[in-house]
Amino acid sequence: MLVTAYFAIIFLLALCVGLELTARRLTPPQSTPTAVANPVFRRFQSIFLRAYLLALWADWLQGPYLYKLYRHYSFLESQIAILYVCGLASCVLFAPFSGWLPQVLGRRQTCLLFCLSYSACCLTKLSRDYFVLIVGRVLGGLSTSLLTTTFEAWYVHRHVEVHDFPKEWIPSTFTKAATWNHGLAVGAGLVANLLAEWLHLGPVAPFLLAVPCLACCGWVVLTDWGNEEATESSEGDKQTLLLGTPSGGATRLSARARFSRSCHDGLRCLLSDRRVMLLGGVQALFESVLYIFVFLWTPVLDPHGPPLGIVFSCLMAASMAGSLLYRLATSTRYRLQPGHVLCVAVLMAFFSLFMLTFSTAPGQPRPHESFLAFLLLELACGLYFPAVSFLQGRVIPEEKRAGVLAWFRLPLHLLACLGLLALHGEVSGTGGGEGGSGTRHMFGGCAVMMLAALMAVVSLFTLGRNDTDLRLEGTRGEGDMY
Secondary structure: OHHHHHHHHHHHHHHHHHHHHHHHHHOOOOOOOHHHHOHHHHHHHHHHHHHHHHHHHHHHHOOOOHHHHHHHOOOOHHHHHHHHHHHHHHHHHHHHHHHHHHHHHOHHHHHHHHHHHHHHHHHHHHOOOHHHHHHHHHHHHHHHHHHOOHHHHHHHHHHHHHOOOOHHHHHHHHHHHHHHHHHHHHHHHHHHHHHHHHOOOOOOHHHHHHHHHHHHHHHHHHHHHHHHHHHHHHHHHHHHHHHOOOOHHHHHHHHHHHHHHHHHHHHHHHHHOHHHHHHHHHHHHHHHHHHHHHHHHHHHHHHHOOOHHHHHHHHHHHHHHHHHHHHHHOOOOOOOOHHHHHHHHHHHHHHHHHHHHHHOOOOOOOHHHHHHHHHHHHHHHHHHHHHHHHHHHHHOOHHHHHHHHHHHHHHHHHHHHHHHHHHHHHHHHHOOOOOOHHHHHHHHHHHHHHHHHHHHHHHHHHHOOOOHHHOOHHHOOOOOOO
C-alpha cells in the first residue's frame, strides 16, 4: 500500500494538470472581465480570501488523522463512532443558529467566534479523556456550521450592500475560492503526512498546526476586515444621528423574525415544488453516505500500513479531477447537461460502494481494491458537487435558498448519525472491531442509499424532461434532455 499510495498521488496530480490545461484550451478566449480590472473589487476580494482560505486550510489539516488519533488513544471503533455522531449531531443542533448568530453578534464577530471555537476544538485533541474529546467534537460541529455560512455571509453583505458591486461578480470570488480549496485539501494531506509520519510527531501534530493558522485567520478578520468596516461604521454613525438607533431588543426580535420567516419560506418551497423535494432527497442520500465514508476509509486502509496523509491527498486529488472533468463535460465542445453529469456521478458512487461490499469481506480484505473504490467515490464527488450546485441555483429561488438548504441538511445529518449508530450497535453487539462484518454491512447499506439517490435523480429529470431551467444556457431549445 505504501508504494501504491505514492504512485497514485503522482498519477492523480499529473492527471489534474493535464485536465486543467485541456479545460483552458477548450475555454473560448474572453475579454478581461470588468471585475478583474476593478482595483477596488480586487482589493476587497483579496481581503476576504486571505481569511477564508486560512480557515479552509485549518479545516483540511484535521481530515487525514482524526480517526487515527482516536485509535492512537486506544479507543474502540464503537467509541469512535459515538465521537463522530456527536460531531454530526452538533452540526444538526447548531445549523439553525449559524444563520441567526451573525444577525445578533455581527458577521465579523461570528467569524472571530469560529476561530476561537475551532482552536479550542483542536486543543482538546491533546487530551485522552473521552468526555473532553466529546466536547471537542461538539465545538467542531459548531465551527463547521459557522465556516459554511458566516464567511460567505460577510462577503455577500459587503459586496452588495456596502460596496454596491454587481451581483454578477460574486461567483468569480467563490469560483476562485473553490479552485484554491482543492489545492489546499491536497496540500493539507501532504503536510499532515510530513508532520505525523515523516517527522514522527504523531497524529496530533496536524491539529496543533491548525491552531496558529486559525490565529492568523482571526488576526486578518480583526485587522483587515476591521479596517474594511471602518468606513461603513463612520457612515453608520452619521445615519444614526439623523435617524436614531433601534434598541437591542428590537434588533434581536428582527433577527429572530427573519430566521423564522426564512425557515417557513424554505419549508413551503420544499413542499410545494416536487423538483425541490427530489433534489433535496438526492442531496440527503448522497452526502450522508459521504459522512459515513469519512468515518470508514481509515479503518479499512490503516491496518495495511499506507501513509494516511498521502492517501488523503489522493482522495482530494481524485475529487479535483472530477471537478475538472465536469468543466470539460459541460464545455461548449461536449455540451453535456449537468443533469447527465449528476446521473453519472451517482451511478459511479453506487458502483464504488458495491465494490466495497466485496473488498471489505471479513477475513479476506482487499485493500488495493478498496483504495481504488475510494478514489472512484471521490471522483464521483468532484462531478456531483458542481452539478447539484447548478441545479439548486436553477430550481430553488434565490431568496428562499438559505432556508431550503437548511432543511436539506437536516435529513442529511440525521441519516449519517443513524448509519454510524447502527455501526456502533453492530460492533458493540458482536464484540468486534476492525475487520468484522459491520463495515461490510455499512457499505452495503450505503450502496442501497445511493441506489435510492439514483432513482430520485431519474425521477427528477423525468419530471423536468422539457424544463429549460434544468439546462445550461447555451443549449436551451436543442431538444429534450432524454
